[in-house]
Every structure is written in C-alpha cells, then in structure tokens.
Amino acid sequence: MSHPGSIVSLTADKDELYEAHVDTSQVDERRLLRKIDIRVVPWLALLYFLNFLDRGSIGNAKLYDMATDLGITDKQYLIALTVFFFPYALLEPASNVVLRRIRPSVWLSSMMFVWGIVMMCHGFLHNYGGLVTLRVLLGVAEAGLYPGIVFYISCWYKRSELGTRVAAFFTSATIAGAFSGLLAAAISNMNGVAGKPGWSWIFILEGLFTILCAIASYRIISNFPETAGFLTKEERVFVIRRLRDDMQFSAGGEEFKVRYIWQSLRDWKTYLAMGICMGYNGPLFAFSLFTPTIIDEVRYKATTANLLSVPIYVWSCIVTVIVGLVGDRFGKRGYINLFLFGTGLVGYIILVTSRTPALSYFACFLAASAIYPTAPNSVAWVASNVEGSYKRSITLAMAIGWGNLNGAVSSNVYRAVDAPWYRLGHAIILAYIAIGWLCSAAFMFLLRRENERRDRGERDEVIDSYNSGEGMDELALKNGRFETVNDARREKGDEWSRFRYTL
Numbered sequence: 001m002s003h004p005g006s007i008v009s010l011t012a013d014k015d016e017l018y019e020a021h022v023d024t025s026q027v028d029e030r031r032l033l034r035k036i037d038i039r040v041v042p043w044l045a046l047l048y049f050l051n052f053l054d055r056g057s058i059g060n061a062k063l064y065d066m067a068t069d070l071g072i073t074d075k076q077y078l079i080a081l082t083v084f085f086f087p088y089a090l091l092e093p094a095s096n097v098v099l100r101r102i103r104p105s106v107w108l109s110s111m112m113f114v115w116g117i118v119m120m121c122h123g124f125l126h127n128y129g130g131l132v133t134l135r136v137l138l139g140v141a142e143a144g145l146y147p148g149i150v151f152y153i154s155c156w157y158k159r160s161e162l163g164t165r166v167a168a169f170f171t172s173a174t175i176a177g178a179f180s181g182l183l184a185a186a187i188s189n190m191n192g193v194a195g196k197p198g199w200s201w202i203f204i205l206e207g208l209f210t211i212l213c214a215i216a217s218y219r220i221i222s223n224f225p226e227t228a229g230f231l232t233k234e235e236r237v238f239v240i241r242r243l244r245d246d247m248q249f250s251a252g253g254e255e256f257k258v259r260y261i262w263q264s265l266r267d268w269k270t271y272l273a274m275g276i277c278m279g280y281n282g283p284l285f286a287f288s289l290f291t292p293t294i295i296d297e298v299r300y301k302a303t304t305a306n307l308l309s310v311p312i313y314v315w316s317c318i319v320t321v322i323v324g325l326v327g328d329r330f331g332k333r334g335y336i337n338l339f340l341f342g343t344g345l346v347g348y349i350i351l352v353t354s355r356t357p358a359l360s361y362f363a364c365f366l367a368a369s370a371i372y373p374t375a376p377n378s379v380a381w382v383a384s385n386v387e388g389s390y391k392r393s394i395t396l397a398m399a400i401g402w403g404n405l406n407g408a409v410s411s412n413v414y415r416a417v418d419a420p421w422y423r424l425g426h427a428i429i430l431a432y433i434a435i436g437w438l439c440s441a442a443f444m445f446l447l448r449r450e451n452e453r454r455d456r457g458e459r460d461e462v463i464d465s466y467n468s469g470e471g472m473d474e475l476a477l478k479n480g481r482f483e484t485v486n487d488a489r490r491e492k493g494d495e496w497s498r499f500r501y502t503l
Contacts, residue, residue, distance in 0.1 A: 017241070018237060018240045018241050018244060018251075019237045019240070022233060022234060022237040023234065024234050024235075024237055024238040024241065026234065027234055027235055027238040029238070029242070032231075032235055032238065032239070033161075035230075035231075035235075036156055036157075036231075036239070037165070039222055039230050040153070040156055040165075040222060041153070041165055041168050041169055043217070043220050043221060044149050044152070044153070044169045044221075045168060045169040045171070045172040046172065046213065047108065047112060047145065047149065047213070047217070048145070048146065048149060048169055048170065048172045048173060048176075049172035049173070049175060049176045049179075050112070050116075050176075050206075050209070050210045050213060051112075051115075051142055051145050051146070052172065052173040052176040052177070052288070053176040053179065053180050053183075053206060054115065054116075054119045054138075054142075054206055054207065054210060055084075055138070055142065055288075056176070056177070056180055056288045057119075057180060057184070057202050057203060057206055058080075058081070058122075058135075059288070060180055060181065060183075060184035060202060061122075061184070061199035061202050061203065062077065062199075063184070064184070064188050064191075064197070064198045064199040064202070065197065065199065066197075066199040069197055069199070070125060070126070070127060070128060070131060071127070071128070072128045072131065074415065074416040074417075076128050078411065078412045078415070079132065080128070080131045080132050080135050081135070081411040081412070082408045082411055082412055083132055083135050083136050083139070084135040084136065084138055084139040084407075084411075085139060085285075085404060085405055085406075085407040085408035085411065086136075086139065086405070086408060087136060087139035087140040087143055088138075088139035088140075088142055088143045088404055088407075089143070089401040089402065089403075089404040089405035089407075089408075090143075090401065090405070091140065091143035091144060092143050092144050092146075092147050092397040092398075092400060092401035092404065093394055093397040093398055093401060094144075094397075095107075095111075095143055095144025095147070095148060095397065096144060096147055096148055096151055096393040096394060096396065096397040097256070097390065097393060097394065097397075098144075099144065099148045099151065099152070099393070100151070100256070100389060100390060100393050101256060103223045104148070104152050104221055104222070104223055104224070105217070105218055105219075105220075105221040105222065105223055106218070107148070108145065108148060108149070108152075108217065108221055109214050109215075109217035109218045109221060110214075111141060111142070111143075111144065111145055111148075112145070112210060112213065112214035112217060113211060113214035113215070114141040115138055115141035115142050115210065116207050116208070116209075116210030116211035116213075116214055117207065117211065118134055118137045118138045118141050118207070119138065119203055119206060119207030119210055120203065120204055120207030120208060120211070121134055121203075121207075122134055122200075122203035122204075122207070123196065123200040123201065123202075123203035123204035123207070124200070124204075125200075144397070146400055146404075147393075147396045147397040147399075147400040147401065148397075149169060150166060150379045150383060150396055150400070151383070151389075151392060151393045151396050151397075152224075153165050153166060153169070154383040154392060154396075155224055155225065155243075155251070155389065156225055156239070158242065158243065158246040158248075159246055159247075159248075159383075159384035159502060160246075160328055160331060161328060162328070162380045162383060162384060163323075163324045163325075163327035163328045163333065163376065163377060163380040163381075164324040164325055164327075164328045165324075166324065166376040166379055166380045167320050167321055167323060167324025167325075167327075167373070167376040167377070167380075168321070168324065169376075170320060170372070170375055170376040171317045171320045171321055173288075173372065173375075174313045174314070174316040174317035174320060174368075174372050175313065175317055176313075177288055177309065177312070177313035177316070178309070178310040178311075178312075178313035178314050178317070181309045181310050181313075182310060183202070183206075184202055187201050187202045187205060188201075188202070225239040225240055225243070225251070226240060226251075239251075247387060247494075247499055247500075248387060249387060249388075249486075249489045249490055249493065249496075250387065250388050250389040250390075250392075250490070250493070251389075256390055257390075260388055260390035260391045260394070261390070261391075261394055263388065263391045263493065263495075264386075264391045264394040264395045264398065265394075267386075267391075267395065268446065269382070269385060269386060269395065269443070269446075269447075270395045270398055270399065272439050272442055272443045272446070273378075273382040273395060273396075273398075273399035273443070274398060274399045274402040274403070275435055275436070275438075275439030275442075276337070276378050276382070276399070276436055276439045276440055276443065277378060277379075277399045277400055277402060277403030278402060278403050278406050278432065278435055278436065278439075279341060279374075279403075279432055279433055279434075279435045279436015279437065279439060279440070280341075280370075280371055280374040280375050280378060280403070280432075280433075280436055281375070281400070281403030281404055281406055281407065282403070282406035282407065282409060282410040282429065282432040283344065283367070283370075283371045283410065283429045283432050283433060284371050284372070284375060284407075285404075285406075285407035285410050285411055286407075286410035286411065286413060286414065286425070286429055287367060287368065287371055287429075308361070311365075312364050312365055312368050313368070315365055315368060315369065316368040316369065316371075316372040316373070317372075319368075319369050319372065319373050320372050320373040320376060322373075323336060323340070323373035323376075323377055324373075324376055324377070324380075327377050327380060327381075331502055331503075332503065333377050333378075333380060333381035333384075333502065333503075334381065334440060334443065334444035334447075334503045335444075335503075336377050337374060337377060337378060337381065337436075337437075337440040338437060338440055338441060338444075340369070340370045340373055340374045340377065341370060341374060341433055341434075341436045341437035341440060342370075342437065343366055343369050343370040344366070344367055344369075344370025344371060344374075344433040344436075345370075345430065345433055345434065345437065346366055347363045347364070347365075347366030347367035347369070347370060348363070348367060348426050348427075348429055348430040348433060349430065350362075350363035350366065351363045351364075351367065351422075351426040352423055352426045352427050352430060354421070355421065360421075367429075370433065374436070378440075379396065379399075379400065381443075381502070382395065382396065382399060383396060384502050385447065385494060385501045385502060386493075386494055387493035387494035387496075387499060388493035388494070391493055391494075406432070409428075410428070410429065410432065413425035413428045413429065444503055447501040447502075447503055448501075448503055450501060451500055451501055454497050454498070454499075454500070457497075459479055459495075459497040460479060460497045461479045461480040461481065461482055461488050461492075461496075461497055462479075462480070462481040462482070463481075463482055463483075463484065463485055463488065479497065480492065
C-alpha cells in the first residue's frame, strides 16, 4: 500500500520514450541478441584469456628455473608477486570512469597493447630489481580490464541475461589456466634457442601474441549500444528501450556528475560487494598462481604438475558455464553463491587436513568448483542490483578492485617453508571463502528487507505531476520530491521506490 502523494505507476512518461520517432517494430529480438553475442562476447573472452594467461605465466615460468636463473629467493619471488596487485587494484575505479567517458575500443585495446609490451620485457630479465619493476608496470597496464569488461557487458544485456554472458567470457580464465600448463610445457622445449632459457620464451611469445591481438582490437571492439556501428539505427534504439524496460534507466547515455561517485560510496551494497569479491578473488589469485606448485610439491614433477592442473581447469570451465545458465534461468544468484562458497569451504577443509596426494588433488577440484563460477555469478548479481551507469561502473570497480587487492595477501600465503602440504596457506584461503559466504548471506538478507520496505510503500517519492501537494506526509518528503516519474528514476537509480532488487 502506498503513502499519500507517492508514485502509483511504474510506467514512464510517454513523451520520455527513447527516440520516440524511431519505429522498431521490425526488429527481431532473438536475432538481434545473437548478433550482439557474436560481436561482443567472444573477443572480450579472448582479451580476458590473454589477461589471465599473461598474469599467471610467472607461476609456470618458476617451474622452469626462472628463480634460479635470476638468483632470487622464495621471499623475493613472493614480493614480486605482491607488488603487482597494488596498482592493479587501486587504479580500477578510475579506469572504469575513463572507460565510460571514452570509447571502449580505444581504452581496452590500449590497455592490452601496453601490457603485451610489458609481458615481452619479462623475457629479457636479468635480476630481481627488473622483475619487481615489470610486475608493477604489468599491474598498471592490466588495471581495469576485468571490471571494465563486466561493466561494458552490463551495458548491453538485461539483468536476466547478464550471468550467462559474464560466465561465457569468464570461462576464458579457466581455459587459460588449463592452456597455460600445456603451453608452458611446450614452450619450455625452446630452452637454449637464441641463448635464452625456456622460461624467457614463455613471456616473449605470450607477450607478442597479446600485442598482435591488441592491434586488432582497435577495430573489433564495439562501443556502447547507443553508438555501436555494427547495429542499425533501429537496432540501437531497440537495445536501449529494452534495457530501460529492465530498469536500466541510464541506458542510452548518462552525463557524468560527481554525485554518482558519492552515491556509490555511501551505498551499503558497495561494501558488501567488496566483501563478496574478497571472498573469491583472494582464493582465485592464490589458486591460479600456485596450483602447479602445490601439485608439484605433492610428489609430481614440473611438467607433470602443469599437465595435472589441466583437468581441474577444464572442470572449472564446465561448472562456470552451467552456473551462468542456471543463474539466468532461475535468477537466484544469492542462493547459488551460498552453495558455491559452501563447496569451497569443504574443499579447503580437506586440503588443510589431507596428507594423501590423491585426496588433495580431488580437493583442488572442489576448490576450483567454488572459486571460478562464483566470480561471474557474483559480479552479475552485483551489477543487476546497481543502477546508473557511472554508479554501476564505480561500484563494480571498487568491489573487484578490493578483491584484487587481496591478491597481495593471497599471493604470499603459500610459503616454501610450508611445503608440501601448505596447511597455513590453505587455512587462510578457507577464511577468505568464509568471508565470501557471510557477505553473500548479508547481501541477500538486506536486499530482501529493502524490497519488502518498498512493497509497503516506505520508500515512495512525491511526484508533483501526480499530486496537488495535499496529503504529502513526512516520509514521502524524506524520500524525495520530483516533477515526473522519469525524473525520480534518473535521479535515484536503484534507490527509486519501484526498483526491485534481485536475490
């Protein structure tokens, strides 16, 4: 039941229809979605594949005597891993704002080109100082790619379609995990070519391929829907209208205002999202960097360890796709998160207590089943519950950035002194996953409570075009007074009284 003076209609003002003069009746929605899927998702998946491959290749290179050749200790190696995460995480919010203000084809491609160069430079290292410097530069160059891609995809799809698409591009991370082991094992056979060790060629060849793909990206990556060149005028308008019907009121363009930053900073959803991303991102980095080492230490040789990591990542890829489909089909992303994090808790409890190589290897499958699918499911869930393109870009960047910053911790938890079972490292990752489970539960509870308050009319605004000014109670005035419904929607975003959060 609504309070006096509140909004009583969900329908936008008729004169506010986006590009009202454009006839979209001939647009086939299903065919249009296929067209967008083919043009948007696969290339982004390749970008993230290369991003994940390049970032984690140092773990494979270490197995082929990189540390010995550079004369670095285990502590120095961990420091080199750690320094990557500070610029990588801290620059992500700024990167997303820049992405929204300029063309994605320029920003994402330039980012990729620079990190490809930095990656190649790893192959010419001679000392510890050079390694640390390049890891910092790699963090700067790669900052913003993942939250940028998630935000970019969220600008194309409805909330019920987002999970599958994010999962589709994120599976490239699991493929990269599997492929990196195979690729490293193959490239290591170039040991001695041009007087360089095998680990150098891992960096050189992967970096060169990234540069070539970056050059192609300037022409392949599309911009936002309102200016996408591969769509007709009618198709562009149709995409914007269907997004606005899905409560993405900022679709079609939004002028940047500083208050959008403050809306994100004062929103409790931002901070719980940071906790959720912390819960899977810390384990994700540790898992991707150290899986070959963990398997290697449980009595498997370097190449065998790399190859044994492949089935784990193949399994992760399959589960990630299934979770994306289930999330879009049933929309219960919160419950899925609780189940996935719960699976991770079981996996890491086994890893902490196990003294059997086969059992530990099995637990790696459970851990991967929790870590990899949780990432796209979580960001799709968060993105679906934040409206306003700039606010969503900042919230996603803060959440993912904070999660990535925890990579600075998780990249140090597997110490050589704790080999071969790494009980301390597994226990710390277990704590991360517990935090993710708790934050997911809190996120669900508070979203449900807020929906119930809106159902009771406790968040209703005053709309002058519907109200003569009489009977406007204190609660309605507190929630805001606007000339039209569309003014309220644009101004308040997901805080609008008729916006409903997804659980």
